[in-house]
Amino acid sequence: VTVRADSSSKRDKGRRLDPSLLSTGRSLGSGSFGECYQGSLQDPETREDVPVVLKRVRARVAGAEEMHEAEHLINVLANKAAGEAVAPFLGYALVETPVGRLTKGLWLVWEYEGDKTLAYYLKRRDMERCLAADLGVDEEVAVATAMKQIFECLVALHKVGIIHRDIKPANIVFDERRRRFRLIDLGAAACLRTGTNYKPLETILDPCYCPPEEYVLPTDAPHLGDAGTRLRTVMTPLLWSQHKPDCFDTYSAGVVLMQLSLPFLRTTSSLRTFNGALARCNHDLEEWRGRSGLPARQTAILDANDGAGWDLAANLLRPRRVVTDGDGGVKFLDTGKAPRLTASQALKHAFVRSAGGARPKVAA
Numbered sequence: 501v502t503v504r505a506d507s508s509s510k511r512d513k514g515r516r517l518d519p520s521l522l523s524t525g526r527s528l529g530s531g532s533f534g535e536c537y538q539g540s541l542q543d544p545e546t547r548e549d550v551p552v553v554l555k556r557v558r559a560r561v562a563g564a565e566e567m568h569e570a571e572h573l574i575n576v577l578a579n580k581a582a583g584e585a586v587a588p589f590l591g592y593a594l595v596e597t598p599v600g601r602l603t604k605g606l607w608l609v610w611e612y613e614g615d616k617t618l619a620y621y622l623k624r625r626d627m628e629r630c631l632a633a634d635l636g637v638d639e640e641v642a643v644a645t646a647m648k649q650i651f652e653c654l655v656a657l658h659k660v661g662i663i664h665r666d667i668k669p670a671n672i673v674f675d676e677r678r679r680r681f682r683l684i685d686l687g688a689a690a691c692l693r694t695g696t697n698y699k700p701l702e703t704i705l706d707p708c709y710c711p712p713e714e715y716v717l718p719t720d721a722p723h724l725g726d727a728g729t730r731l732r733t734v735m736t737p738l739l740w741s742q743h744k745p746d747c748f749d750t751y752s753a754g755v756v757l758m759q760l761s762l763p764f765l766r767t768t769s770s771l772r773t774f775n776g777a778l779a780r781c782n783h784d785l786e787e788w789r790g791r792s793g794l795p796a797r798q799t800a801i802l803d804a805n806d807g808a809g810w811d812l813a814a815n816l817l818r819p820r821r822v823v824t825d826g827d828g829g830v831k832f833l834d835t836g837k838a839p840r841l842t843a844s845q846a847l848k849h850a851f852v853r854s855a856g857g858a859r860p861k862v863a864a
């Protein structure tokens with residue numbers, strides 16, 4: 501028996517789909533890195549149309565091609581290892597001859613989960629009621645339940661070495677069939693185990709949800725992307741325990757918790773103002789709270805259960821480490837304070853536990 505080094509994860513691209521089985525419908529937006537459509541995929545055997553999401557890179561954007569490739573590989577990895585956490589990746593299609601909106605290039609295809617992302621709920625005045633109805637839980641625990649599901653998704657991704665890096669309401673989709681939230685858009689995700697899409701100096705982030713340290717690992721940490729598989733097997737766990745790269749995502753989740761809890765934080769401009777104010781308080785949420793003079797009627801979700809929400813948010817929004825700016829590099833230094841919570845620690849927090857353990861019924 502010959503045992504070969506396993507490089508299959510690098511090459512595994514998932515199922516290749518025949519472009520003639522795909523059709524595009526309404527646009528789901530075109531971010532700076534791609535174009536996204538709702539559409540359908542015809543099952544070659546049953547001939548039934550399955551609702552899907554199709555995404556293609558916009559070739560004009562410098563660097564986007566490579567990111568798209570990375571998004572492809574990360575989706576294969578995430579689906580295999582953390583399938584519950586992300587929208588099911590159905591495969592890819594290489595379009596040679598354009599047909600309508602299916603322009604030439606590489607298309608990635610996912611199962612269509614439903615019309616609502618968390619951004620949709622945040623826009624609604626009756627957010628808690630909507631969220632509770634869709635999740636199948638009581639209104640009082642709607643936010644806690646949504647946060648619980650987000651943390652469960654993060655735990656699953658982090659367990660296999662993937663940092664999402666773009667956690668925000670538009671990238672958290674409500675899976676209508678299973679009645680739960682899942683993560684989408686792995687375009688900025690990095691896998692520290694395989695080195696996929698991990699470049700130490702690269703930041704491709706939404707500033708509204710980005711933690712103050714900005715990087716997954718200190719910029720002077722050994723380069724995981726360049727390291728061979730064997731070296732990474734040793735390095736990744738070491739770097740992980742030393743720097744907690746997963747806490748990049750839990751900061752973003754902390755911002756999401758604040759938006760879900762405080763109605764006035766649901767617009768981009770108010771979120772920007774909040775981020776600036778929090779930074780001026782050295783990311784001490786208690787201090788921000790003291791200065792903000794918020795009326796009690798706005799803070800009910802965070803106040804409940806002896807202020808459990810405030811405590812969770814404060815422990816997610818802490819600086820991971822103090823950021824120093826010596827030679828243009830970023831170092832993470834210990835602040836001496838309690839560290840930012842990981843996703844699995846957050847799941848054990850009283851606020852999240854108030855959601856209870858019952859899983860909503862899955863619609864037939």
Ligand code: ADP
Pocket residue numbers: 528529530531532533534535536553555587610611612613614615617670671673684685686687
């Ligand atoms: P972008 O790189 O443009 O941000 P996303 O992967 O975030 O691309 O997709 C854009 C939008 O399309 C999402 O915000 C969401 O509204 C919708 N979307 C993406 N994937 C799915 C999915 N699997 N099911 C339902 N809607 C989706």
Ligand code: MG
Pocket residue numbers: 531670671685
């Ligand atoms: Mg997105």
